[in-house]
Amino acid sequence: MKNILIALALVTTTATASAATYTFQQDVDGYQGAMDVTMYSSYPDSSNGYQQELSVDASDSGSPNHVLLRFDELFGAGAGQIKAGEQIVSATLTLEITSAGSGILFHDMLMDWNSASATWNSFGDGVQTDGIQAAATPFLVLGADNGDSNIESGTLVLDFTDALRRMQAGSVPGYGWALLPFMPNGTNGVDFYSAEGYDLNTRPLLTVEVAAVPEPGTWAMLAAGLGLIGAVARRRA
Ligand SMILES: [Ca+2]
Ligand SMILES: [Ca+2]
Known part of the structure; x- marks a missing residue:
């Protein structure tokens, strides 16, 4: 009796706590929520959301570029979405770097934007890290404030676990x-494919691994099983 109950409890919790992996990449498996844009100080009113590559640069022919990147529709009840209550175990952002460069500082965006209308001038003078447009402190810093190829070309995989947890928590x-870019010396631009990249597999990719929380019924069954085990043990004692 005791062994059967333990086995039942283990099987039930293992089944509901199995991990799932969600991937978000523009136009792959029906996902349409990615958006990105390079804003050029040299073309401050020009809208460039359609470009196949993005460029983070302190000096693109003398003028800085900023990039915005987002993934919408990550959370919800749909088949490919992160469900309410699912615990994010890990998340990565994968970028396909086409030009090695100095570095990138990643800040959470706090102001809404759209790649069809975001320009250097629409943010005043590029994105301001003022705690209103974007968070004052970067959550991830890659590379250094010099003109070296600190970020190599090729596939770059970044740990975005905390970034996704902040989104899920609503913080x-x-x-x-x-x-x-690093200012003023991050003059070696980092280029990578955008959500419009010709090859779907090179577009920015968000990968999120979750562990499902056992459903209330499972907990009840587990508790009942443990209670019975306890009762059996007490009778034996
Ligand atoms: Ca774009
Ligand atoms: Ca470069």
Whole structure:
């Protein structure tokens, strides 16, 4: 009796706590929620959301570029979405770097934006890390304030676990991230494919692994099983 109950409890919790992995990449498996844009100080009113590559640079022919990147529709009840109550175990952002460069500072975006209308001038003078447009402190810093190729070309995989947990918890509004250059010496631009990249597999990719929380019924069954085990043990004692 006791062994059967333990086995039942273990099987039930293992089944509901199995991990799932969600991936979000523009136009792959029906996902349409990615958006990105480079804002050029040299073309301060020009809208560039359609470009196949993005560029973070302190000096693109003398002028800085800022990049905005976001993934919408991550959370919900749909088949490919992160469900309410699912615990984020890990998350990564994968970028396909086409030009090695100095570095990138990642800030949470706090102001809403759209890649069809975001320009250097629409943010005043590029994205401001003022705690209103974007968070004052970067949550991830790659590379250094020099002109070296600190970020190599090729596939770059970044740990975005905490970034996704902030979104799930609602401590950030979910407007994605500003990708900013080191100023003033991050003069070697980092380029990578956008959500419009010709090859779908090179577009920015968000991968989120979750562990399901056991449903209330499972907990009840587990508790009942443990209670019976306890009762059996007490009778034996
Ligand atoms: Ca874009
Ligand atoms: Ca470069």
